[in-house]
Each structure stands twice: as structure tokens, then as C-alpha cells.
Amino acid sequence: MKLLTLNFLTCARKTCKSAPSSFPLHPREAELEVVQADVNLAFLKNILPRLMWGELRTITGELGLPTLPDTAPERSALFTAAAAVSETTTPGVDPEAIDAPEHPAPVEEPEETPTQTAIDLHRILLETCIKEGKLVCGNCGHEYAVKEGVANFLLPGHLV
């Protein structure tokens, strides 16, 4: 389960729908893994305004990942024109701290190149996955088990 998905998932119970604390689900006893994927700059630009940055920070904090900057990066900070590839790094995000091999090579696009900020964001959202553990609703306390990266959101009849 990618952290991107976790930034959108809420509790499946009907009674939790109206409660603000049903989002985000809190990971417990989580075992993380990093799955390599290609950087998709256009997707990152698309998804950035929809992210709940505060909740993402809470989740990364709970998972023991390095703290993210206070505010979400600007859309313009994600890419540079191919002519001037600058070495912009986000303060605070240290991708090496995640136990993983080196960065994937930045995708060479004709007009835009992802910056370090984009690569870090990509690493957090799309490459960091919860492999085992559980997700706990902040409102009702229901635990959703995660096994082999697949969360179980089936509710027993009395909870539907």
C-alpha cells in the first residue's frame, strides 16, 4: 500500500463518514518496503494540489520517516527546464535515510526535468509502501490489516 493511497483512504464504516478523525488512517506496526518506479512528473504535478500535506506529515512521522517540510512544495518547484538542471534540494527531506538503494535516474524529458524535490516527493508517495501492519481509524478504532501490501477493507456485517 503506497503512501499516496494512504493519503486518500478513509474508514469504510458508514458512521465514520461524517467524522473528521476518520481520515487519515493511522499505520501501526508497519513494515515498510521501497518499490522502484519511474518518476512520472506530469502525474506529480496533477496530484500535488489534492494532497493533504498536514496528514502526510503526520503519517510519515508515525512511520518514523524523516520529517517533511512544513508546507507542500510549489508546483513550479517540481521541474526545471532541461537547459538549466539545477541542484535544488528540499531542506529536511533526506531520502538516504529511508533504507533503500540510490535514487532512480531522473527521467530525461525533452522540455522539463524533475528536480530533487520532485524525486523526493515521488519516493515518499509512490515508492514507499506499507508491506505488513495495520491501519487504525482515528474515530472508531477499527483495525484494517495489511498483508503483503494488500489492505483488507471488508467489513463484517454488523459494522457495515
Next chain:
Amino acid sequence: MSRPEDTLPPDLFYNDTESRKYTTSSRIQKIQSDMTHRALALLQLRSPSLILDVGCGSGLSGEILSNDAEEGTPGGPHVWIGFDISASMLGVALEKEVEGDLFLADAGQGVPFRPGTFDAAISISAVQWLCNAETSEESPAGRLSRFFNGLYASLRRGGRAVCQFYPKNDLQKKMVSSAAVKAGFGAGLLEDDMGTKNAKTYLVLTVGGGEMDGDITGVVRGMDGVDVHDDRRRIKNRKGEDKKGSKAWIMRKKEQMESKGKVVKTNSKYTGRKRRIAF
């Protein structure tokens, strides 16, 4: 046509053997891939988007979503999140190492995402399973409405959803589309190979707002070989209708009463005649 949904609930029907059979059959692969491409054409995505795959199964449709634009996926590669009720199917998807995120959930219990999450949603051969209820506590209509309400909320404004399904009869077709309309979608049915054994029904759903054309008639505009049958009732222009108390109104009411079998006075030259002012 075989109807597996009449035999067993989906989580039991798609066990390990059945899931493997489904995923390795080249015939089913071909049909699923054709239908996914058709659904993608209806979604008209232009840039990499976040897509929900309802009833993703073993990821046959998801694999196509993660393809590049060069490999035939418009606007790709997309990032997708899929759920299915069958653990065996998801197991097959895990073995295939599909790129999307998977989780186990029942669409009839709702869609557990916060509002405005997805750009689009796709569902290939899944919605007909919602027309069956396995316990006495739930009903097909209830399951459908829970699903469509959840789906409507989780799509962003201007988003679209395409659900391909196999309706058993016209009644089921109507039940599904009216549940979608009740949830707030602009809904329309697109049928390929109508009247043949290979008929495929696509429910095209649009969420209001955004820059796109309102409903299915806007979606299929410019597509080849599509006939539009608009069965929506036009709201009559009420302005020109009879004023209460006028002669035409009285005549209509008398006709109505007569058709109900009530005793109505016969019409004469005095019926509904205007009374002149005495002075």
C-alpha cells in the same frame, strides 16, 4: 451466456482455480483488453491521472492503465488504485506484480476514499455482481446505491467513470443506471454490438462541473458509428399551459373526471363561459 453471479457470491466463486483460469484464458484477456481500451476512449484522459479500478480482479485492466501513451493508453501512464472482493484474484495480481495499489473491499459497502480523490474511475465486468445480495440484511438496490454514492463522492468535479457490465435484462440495466442517477451522476448507457450475443453495455457517468461536456451525449460527440437515443422526458413548457379556471382547464378537468368514471355534466355552450361584469 454463463451467469456466474447466479451461482455463488464473487468472493467464493473466484477461488484460486477460477481466478487462474480467468486470468490465463487468452480469450478473456482479449475481451477485457478491448473493453478497457473502449472505456479509456470514453474517459478521454489527456494527462497522467489517478484512476480507481472497481473490481480490478487480477489487474487485467490495470495493466493497460499503467501503459505509456505510445503503447495505446491515452494520457498514460496513469497511476491506479484497484479493489476487489476476491482475495484469490488479488493474489494472482500480486504474483503478476501489477503497478497499481490493491486492496480487498466490497464495492457494495461503499468506496472508502475522501471526497474528490480520483480523476476517473473504471470498472470492467464487475457491477452486475452488485445486483445480487447474499444476506437478508442487504438488498441489491441498497448495495448499488451505496456504491454509486461512494463513487460520486470520491470523484473530483468534472471527473468521469465508465462501468462496463453485463446486465441480465432491461430491468437490471434500469436498476443500475437509476441508482447512478440518484447518486447525482449524469448517466448514460452505451451499447456495443447491440442485439447480438456479444453485446457490451457501458455505463458512462459524469460528475457535474469542470470543462467537459455535461453528459454522455457530450462524451460520444465526434465518435464514429454511435447513434444517440435520448429517452429523457423533456420538461414541457409550462408557461403556455391552461390557467386554472379558464375554459380549457375546465374542459381538461371534465375529461379527466370522465375518464375516471365519475358522472360529469355534458358540455354545453355555457360550459366555462366567462361571466360578464353585471354593471
